[in-house]
Amino acid sequence: MKAKTVLLMVFVVLAWGSAFPIVKVVLAETTPVTLGFIRFLVATPILVLYARLRSGRNYWRTFIEKPFLLALMGLTGVMGYHVLQNFAAEVTSPTSQSIIVSSNPIMVTLLSAVLLKERIGKTRILGIAIGFAGVLLIVLSENPTASISSSSFVGELLNIGAAFSWAIYCVLSRKLATSHTAIELTATSMVFGTVFFLPVLYLRENPHLPTSLPVWVGIVELSLVSSCLAYALWNHLLSQEDASKVSISLFLIPVVSAAISVALLAEPLSPMDIIGMAMVISGVLVAERSKMS
Numbered sequence: 001m002k003a004k005t006v007l008l009m010v011f012v013v014l015a016w017g018s019a020f021p022i023v024k025v026v027l028a029e030t031t032p033v034t035l036g037f038i039r040f041l042v043a044t045p046i047l048v049l050y051a052r053l054r055s056g057r058n059y060w061r062t063f064i065e066k067p068f069l070l071a072l073m074g075l076t077g078v079m080g081y082h083v084l085q086n087f088a089a090e091v092t093s094p095t096s097q098s099i100i101v102s103s104n105p106i107m108v109t110l111l112s113a114v115l116l117k118e119r120i121g122k123t124r125i126l127g128i129a130i131g132f133a134g135v136l137l138i139v140l141s142e143n144p145t146a147s148i149s150s151s152s153f154v155g156e157l158l159n160i161g162a163a164f165s166w167a168i169y170c171v172l173s174r175k176l177a178t179s180h181t182a183i184e185l186t187a188t189s190m191v192f193g194t195v196f197f198l199p200v201l202y203l204r205e206n207p208h209l210p211t212s213l214p215v216w217v218g219i220v221e222l223s224l225v226s227s228c229l230a231y232a233l234w235n236h237l238l239s240q241e242d243a244s245k246v247s248i249s250l251f252l253i254p255v256v257s258a259a260i261s262v263a264l265l266a267e268p269l270s271p272m273d274i275i276g277m278a279m280v281i282s283g284v285l286v287a288e289r290s291k292m293s
Contacts (some may be wrong), residue, residue, distance in 0.1 A: 005240060008233050009249040015230035017256025019222060020094035021265055023086060026218040029210035032086030035219070037197040037207075040078060042223035044190040050232055051187035062180055062188045069172055071192045073185065077169025078193020081162050083200060088158035091151040093267050096138050098257035099277045100159040102250070105284045106131040107167035115171055123286060131283025135160070137276035183235045251281045 026035055052059045062070070088097060106128050112118040120128075139156040173185050180188075201207060210216060254277050261267035 005237065008237055012230045012234050012237070013249050013252050013256055015226045016250075017098065017253040018260055019226040020089070020098045020257040021261045021267075022218045022222055022226075023089045024094050024261075024265065026210070026215050026222070027086065027089055029212060029215045030208070030219075031205045032090065033083055033197065033201045033205050034207045034209075035086055035222075036079065036082040037194070037201050038209075038219055039082070039223050039227060040190055040194040040197065042220075043227035044187070044194045046224070046228045047183070047187040047190055047231065050228075051181075051183045054183055055181065059184055059187075062184045063191075065179065066176055069176060070185070070188050073169050073172045073189035074192025074194075075196050076165040076172075078190050079196040079200065080165040081169065083197075084158045084162035084165060088155045088162060090155070092155035092159060094261040094265070095254065095258040095267060095269060095273055095277075096156065097159050097162075098254040099138050099273070099280055100135055100156070101163050101166065102254050103131050103135050103280050103284065104163050104166050104170065107164055108170045111167050111171045112174070116175065127283045127286030129283070130286060131280050134276045134279025134281075134283060137272055137279060140272070181235075183232070186231055186235070251284065254281070 023035070030038075051062075055062075085097065085101070109118075109120060109124060109128060113120050139153070139160075169189070173182070173189075176185055210219070258269055258273070258277070262269050
C-alpha cells in the first residue's frame with residue numbers, strides 16, 4: 001500500500017474519530033437537532049457539487065431513479081443517525097459512543113441476512129456474539145446499577161439505535177451500489193436527510209445559534225472535515241484499494257476517540273471500556289475476515 005494511501009487513511013480515521021468528542025463540546029452551546037441541521041446545511045451543497053463534478057449531468061438522474069430508497073437512506077443514515085447520536089452525546093461519553101457505533105458491521109451482517117438473504121456462517125456468528133458481548137459490557141459499565149430509567153442507560157440505547165440506523169443506511173447503499181456510485185448515494189441521501197431535519201427541528205426544538213468561536217470552529221470541522229472532506233477521501237480510497245484493506249483502518253476510530261476524549265475532555269476510561277472496545281473490534285474482525293475467506 002502506498003504511503004499516500006496510508007496518510008489519507010490516517011486522516012479519515014482522525015476526522016471521524018475526533019467527531020465524537022467535538023460533538024460533545026458543541027452541544028454545550030446548541031441542541032442536538034439544531035447541530036445536525038447546521039452541520040448538513042453546510043456539508044450537503046458541497047458534496048452535491050462534488051458528486052455533480054464527478055458524475056457529470058447523469059448525477060441528477062439519481063434523484064428520480066430510486067427516490068423512496070434514497071429518501072429512506074436520508075431518514076436513517078443522515079437525520080436519524082445524527083439526531084440519535086447527538087441526543088446520546090448529552091448523557092454518554094464519546095468513547096462509549098464510538099465503540100458502540102464501531103459495531104455497525106455486525107448489525108449490517110444481521111440486516112443483510114434478513115433483507116438481502118445473505119448467508120451467515122458459524123465463524124461470523126461467533127464474531128457477532130463477541131461483538132455484541134462487548135457492546136453489552138459497555139452499556140453495563142456506563143450503567144453499573146442496571147437501572148433502565150437512568151439517563152446513561154437511555155443514552156446507550158440511543159447509541160445502539162444510531163448504530164442500527166447507520167446499518168440500515170449501509171444495507172440500502174449496498175443494494176443501490178450496482179446502479180450508482182458511492183459519492184452519488186452519499187450526496188443524494190444527504191439532500192433528503194437535510195430536508196428531514198426540518199420537521200423534527202420545528203416540532204422538537206426552539207433553534208438558537210451558538211455564540212462562541214470555539215463552538216463554531218467545531219461545527220465547521222464537523223461540516224467541512226468530518227462530513228465533506230473525509231467522505232470524499234473515503235470514496236477516493238475505495239476507488240484505489242480493496243474495500244477489505246482500507247476498512248480495517250476504521251477499527252482505530254474508537255481508539256482515536258478515546259484518546260482525544262481522555263486528553264482534551266478529561267473523560268474517564270475504565271478497564272471495562274477498554275475490554276469492551278477490544279471485544280467489539282475483535283468481533284467485527286472475526287466476522288469480516290470470515291466473510292472475506
